[in-house]
Amino acid sequence: MVSNGLDFEEGLEDVLASAIDSGVSVYMIGENITVRDSDEVHAEEDGDAHGAGDPHLWLSPLSFTQALPSLTAAINKATGLSIDEAAAIGRLTQLDNEINEVISSVSSCVLLSGHDEMGYFADRYGCTVIGAIIPSFSTTSEATAKQIADLKMLAESNNVKAVFTGLGTPAEVSEQLASELGIAAVSLSTHYLNGAANYREFMLNLADQIAEALR
Template sequence: MLSPLARARSSVALPVLVMLTVLFAAACGGEQRSSASADPEQPLKVVATTTQVADFARNVGGDRVTVHQLLKPNVDPHDYEPSPADMRAIGEADVLVKNGVGLEKWLDETIEAAGFGGTVVDASKGVQIQDGDPHIWHNPLNVKTMAATIEIAFAAADPGDTAAYQANRVAYDEKLDALDAEIARKIESIPVDRRKLVTNHDAFGYYLDRYKLTFVGSIIPSFDTSAELSAKQVSDLVTKIKSTGVAAIFSEASLPPKTAEAIGREAGVTVVAGEDALYGDSLGPEGSAGATYLQMLEHNTDTIVGALRGNPA
């Protein structure tokens, strides 16, 4: 039930509400963290930036953590704006997990405004980065590194549950290894001359490198979805699609398919969109084919294999 002060705040204009929420979070954050460390029965309070690192944090933390996820499913991480609830959660958190590699350009300012005093975990630590590409989760072996980094941070913040975090991470590693082997097997079923990808934006470099697929081009020629193709680049991409024999263009669930469909019509190739669209920057909502990281990679792989073999799902 809301206190009188909380009920009074609910009538305040949004900018004032955000400011009050931030001030309250900053004031009580230290108290919440100290109570968590004093009470071993209280779960570790974790904030995770992206849908992917939130999923990794839940797998590693299990029932010993509560995870507040900042980015919602199918939301472009480049466009995030914090809500009052997000600011309060950050201010009260023990640990904040980020993807890193410059993906969360808004994070430092948000942390400062929220009064966060806990530990920031850069999940990209130890991952071999390709040309500044932040989409490191598209290789499950990178995710093993990310999960290990998260495990170390959780154990440092909550030493009493070190064994639980380690056991959870080992179990997740086994699932990642099995998925990696299954993806490789499925990709091998595509004829070599058809292992070519055109996507909405340049988000799948780590996947392509891991499973030996050829990147022909993207509708948005950048890691950042705010970039746009010029008319000449569109023409050049259509020409390249035709000349290389690309079988399909893959749209992404978090991006509109309109431009991809226009290029597909001009190039005379299938565009994979709608429910079959790939999950690139974000996992999907609960109940979707991309609700978890493991489901997302399985869906992406089945979609790619089906379209490139000529029998889309």
């Protein structure tokens, strides 16, 4: 069994624990990459369940390349399958290059997101995340009125062109903020394929959405 780790599977802790107790081998991707911490303080009292660090590692293909040597070895051992590690790394590297080309087509990549999920993407592709409607790694947290007011001021001073929302972002808050700023609220599919045939298509769709909104 392969798990994201980093407290991402908030509703599956019992399932994972039961699998481990039953002797199932569980591979945690988050234990095998360089984990990004947030620039902001995600304190437990603010309702952030992800104290282990940013769990949104799939939003940078190169994050996965760090885990591939140990992941392919674990899969080979558990299933007897022979996975071509070099070929997999090559495909992820090519995808990384394609995403970089898309994002490089915009003059300025300044992001205001639904929750604190775009860090790996921003770090890799030269973007700046000025803030999030939900200033937490978790989609289950909530923002205060003061946080929204402060975010509006940040957006105005940074000439933000779109509010990027996603899973768990309260639509009424994001739409009101976008309306007050006179910009679009763009819904991103960051946690599920949403019609994409595979991971490559999912990531390219995401990059295209972001670039189009920032032009």
